[in-house]
Amino acid sequence: MGDEPLLSVRDLRTYFRTDAGTIRAVDGVSFDVRRGETVCVVGESGSGKTVASESITRLIPMPPGEIVGGEVVFDGVDLLSLSDRELREYRGGRIGHVFQNPQGALHPMHTVGRQIVEAIRLHRDAGKREARERAIDLLDRVGIPDAAARFDDYPHEFSGGMKQRVVIAVALACDPDLLIADEPTTALDVTIQAQILRLLCDLQEEFGMSVLLITHDLGVVAEIADRVVVMYAGKVMERGTVYEVLENPSHPYTLALLDCLPGRGGAMRPLGGALPDPRDPPSGCRFHPRCPHAVDECGAGDQPAMGTAGSPGHEVSCVYYHDGYDESAIRERRAADSNEGVGRADGGDGR
Amino acid sequence: MTGRPDEPPAADRSGEPLLRVRGLKKHYPITEGVLRREVGRVRAVDGISFDVYPGETFGIVGESGCGKSTAATTLLRLEEPTDGEVLFDGADVSAASKAELKRFRRRAQMIFQDPTSSFDPRMSVGESVAEPLRIHGMRDRDRRRRIAQDLLERVGLSADDVDRYPHEFSGGQKQRIGLARALVLNPDLIVADEPVSALDVSIQAEILALMRRLQEEFDLAVVFISHNLSVVREVCDRVAVMYLGEIVEVGPTERLFADPQHPYTRALLSSIPTPDPRERGRGIELTGDVPSPSDPPSGCRFHTRCPEIVQPDGYEFEQVHWRRVMDLRAKLDRGEVGRESALDLAAAQSTATAGATDGARATGTPPDEARAAIRRAFDLPEALTDERAEAVLSEALGLVVDGDSDRAAALLAKEFSTPCERRRPRAAAVDDGWSATCHLLDGSRRSEGVEPLPGRED
Numbered sequence: 084m085g086d087e088p089l090l091s092v093r094d095l096r097t098y099f100r101t102d103a104g105t106i107r108a109v110d111g112v113s114f115d116v117r118r119g120e121t122v123c124v125v126g127e128s129g130s131g132k133t134v135a136s137e138s139i140t141r142l143i144p145m146p147p148g149e150i151v152g153g154e155v156v157f158d159g160v161d162l163l164s165l166s167d168r169e170l171r172e173y174r175g176g177r178i179g180h181v182f183q184n185p186q187g188a189l190h191p192m193h194t195v196g197r198q199i200v201e202a203i204r205l206h207r208d209a210g211k212r213e214a215r216e217r218a219i220d221l222l223d224r225v226g227i228p229d230a231a232a233r234f235d236d237y238p239h240e241f242s243g244g245m246k247q248r249v250v251i252a253v254a255l256a257c258d259p260d261l262l263i264a265d266e267p268t269t270a271l272d273v274t275i276q277a278q279i280l281r282l283l284c285d286l287q288e289e290f291g292m293s294v295l296l297i298t299h300d301l302g303v304v305a306e307i308a309d310r311v312v313v314m315y316a317g318k319v320m321e322r323g324t325v326y327e328v329l330e331n332p333s334h335p336y337t338l339a340l341l342d343c344l345p346g347r348g349g350a351m352r353p354l355g356g357a358l359p360d361p362r363d364p365p366s367g368c369r370f371h372p373r374c375p376h377a378v379d380e381c382g383a384g385d386q387p388a389m390g391t392a393g394s395p396g397h398e399v400s401c402v403y404y405h406d407g408y409d410e411s412a413i414r415e416r417r418a419a420d421s422n423e424g425v426g427r428a429d430g431g432d433g434r
Numbered sequence: 435m436t437g438r439p440d441e442p443p444a445a446d447r448s449g450e451p452l453l454r455v456r457g458l459k460k461h462y463p464i465t466e467g468v469l470r471r472e473v474g475r476v477r478a479v480d481g482i483s484f485d486v487y488p489g490e491t492f493g494i495v496g497e498s499g500c501g502k503s504t505a506a507t508t509l510l511r512l513e514e515p516t517d518g519e520v521l522f523d524g525a526d527v528s529a530a531s532k533a534e535l536k537r538f539r540r541r542a543q544m545i546f547q548d549p550t551s552s553f554d555p556r557m558s559v560g561e562s563v564a565e566p567l568r569i570h571g572m573r574d575r576d577r578r579r580r581i582a583q584d585l586l587e588r589v590g591l592s593a594d595d596v597d598r599y600p601h602e603f604s605g606g607q608k609q610r611i612g613l614a615r616a617l618v619l620n621p622d623l624i625v626a627d628e629p630v631s632a633l634d635v636s637i638q639a640e641i642l643a644l645m646r647r648l649q650e651e652f653d654l655a656v657v658f659i660s661h662n663l664s665v666v667r668e669v670c671d672r673v674a675v676m677y678l679g680e681i682v683e684v685g686p687t688e689r690l691f692a693d694p695q696h697p698y699t700r701a702l703l704s705s706i707p708t709p710d711p712r713e714r715g716r717g718i719e720l721t722g723d724v725p726s727p728s729d730p731p732s733g734c735r736f737h738t739r740c741p742e743i744v745q746p747d748g749y750e751f752e753q754v755h756w757r758r759v760m761d762l763r764a765k766l767d768r769g770e771v772g773r774e775s776a777l778d779l780a781a782a783q784s785t786a787t788a789g790a791t792d793g794a795r796a797t798g799t800p801p802d803e804a805r806a807a808i809r810r811a812f813d814l815p816e817a818l819t820d821e822r823a824e825a826v827l828s829e830a831l832g833l834v835v836d837g838d839s840d841r842a843a844a845l846l847a848k849e850f851s852t853p854c855e856r857r858r859p860r861a862a863a864v865d866d867g868w869s870a871t872c873h874l875l876d877g878s879r880r881s882e883g884v885e886p887l888p889g890r891e892d
Contacts, residue, residue: 099873105438111537113667127634127635127636128634135479136831194702228770228811229770229775231775231778232775235728242724243498265870272497272498272661272724273661273663273699273702273705274702274704274705274720275497276496276703276705276707277717277719277720278705278709278719278720281719299634299635300707301709302706302707302708302709303707305707305708305709305710305711305713305714306707306711306714306715308711320523325711326711329710329711330710330711334479338549339636340635341709342639343449343635343636343638343639343707344635344639344664345638345639345642345662345663345664345668345669346663346665346666346667346706347664347668349668351643352639352670353636353639353642353643354636354639354640355640355641392652420636
């Protein structure tokens, strides 16, 4: 593993210009994906996680979307400086995509085999026969039973889980270095989700690729991630290894998100408040209007600079991790809350 | 094991149940041709029974297609049941007249998954919330408005919201309005079909907390339908697990989650991803997809995927290998494994290993390799540990490679047959109010440390 990350996103800003104002969907986001690792970007709807991932290969509709700043360096090349033509080599080639809804990602009137062959021949100088063989091999490797016989089947002849396997096969068609998967298991049942997550892990090892997985589900993160980036309202709140972030959650938002999870013996604590208006985000930390620990400084200036929590790679965008504050206050308060055994009053989800 | 700090007060289960469902069935005919001749049936709900007591939350959980939503609409008689009985407060809903049905629907309300499509966009929120009052005969407009205002406040919105329109609200707020509308007639029962599945996790937590509070305030019984096991665990007192139109296990939520008895419940629970990275990869993997409800498997409907499927008499398999042999059997029965596909497999595998381009098929694959290829495709070992079982398996594989898949299928079916496919299991009591429908529990098998339970005689 080299020192240079495979993908380095630096201060990315993607805005959408609408009649009602400029939506700052992604507003200064930075993260790295190293070779062979799985990075999960986690956040709720409106956090900007999908827009951030789609900005990498410019899949966002432009206009109204616009990447107004930042860098996306992939294997030493700044993708944002490439022309559309040059970018095509990366999009679907060295960078594969898997989307949430497998139904929408496949053409209903073409056989699945044809769709994989198309992906192969778009990026590679392969003969029909060779492409067909590779497609069958791919279907086999993503766990489609009897791959050769199913090559000529249409998408509707596959179940949801099997369709997602086909979509993964299309994404793997050109041996990508990076696979970007946006909520790949959200539309699937929990037993099928477990199968697909296991498949992604196996394939990652087999193909030696990196995976950038976008999800709202902390359970999925725990299952598959090496490193985690927590996003809220277009900003990165916390990042670190999966163990650092989930076992030692340090940003008040990460803590709140974990507290929202149901089914833990009555420990669920609703967060209260609502996501800020993306056209007019609050100053200071984007989370401060909902944060139980907010102090005056939280509302001033821009999103706080990253401070470290415990280990050097575990970074938190919160003033409590700056000099002059005591970050243990955040965790102590939380422990006290859960000992009392009562949740905060569930206020309206605001407006 | 039981109880948790803020568990809602236990519902009184000593008295009469509020809702009693017995043998409820809903089949959808599959028709063909101009005469719409029935050629088959989708057995969406196929004979489920349960009770819901006043003030309790009863969960129905299962994967998509298991029939849980059909169960909801059928028990409210929004769809006519094919068979079975629904007793609400002692009265038979399934045989109710139109007037009786109207009275029943006043006391039993439903909330839906998608809060957006359940409102008329041209009606103000106040009108929507108060509409059931109007339908049920309250003429006084001002009074309706006051009730709507009161309810909006009780679900955490503001009384001023009555004059606003649905599009002005977020998804979570719309679900609050949906709750207000469901409560406006002061019902005894609410059927909630995936009420939080479309919501973000922070909003979901708020709605769940709200539902719990309202339930206490209004002393409601709730039938809570969800695919999300964590959500069900959060809110339900008792839970029923459905698979292919049937209830496979029903019991008190915390105890059932702590010690699931049915293999399907075990697999389902173990596949919930938990936010603990040290627990990763602990799930029980289920092979295959859910079979079609138009042609459910014989015997126990879960036997085609069950990791704990009962072994045939007279053989000693390793359990994982036994499961795989059954997977092979199923494919043979469906005609999906034959001489051709075996040769293809062997060719593909030799290409993969040797890197040859043209495959070995042109040059002729020896039968041994084709047999080995099938074993590899089904993750079977080179030889099973039980010699007699191994003899049967290799004879069957030999028949497949010779092109006689039918005889191979018949041989395996005769030698390796399991009670799980032959007989329907019966519900066996695990404890008071807790039962599971599995041959491991109903006394068909007395090994592997599973205590035979005093179930009914087979």
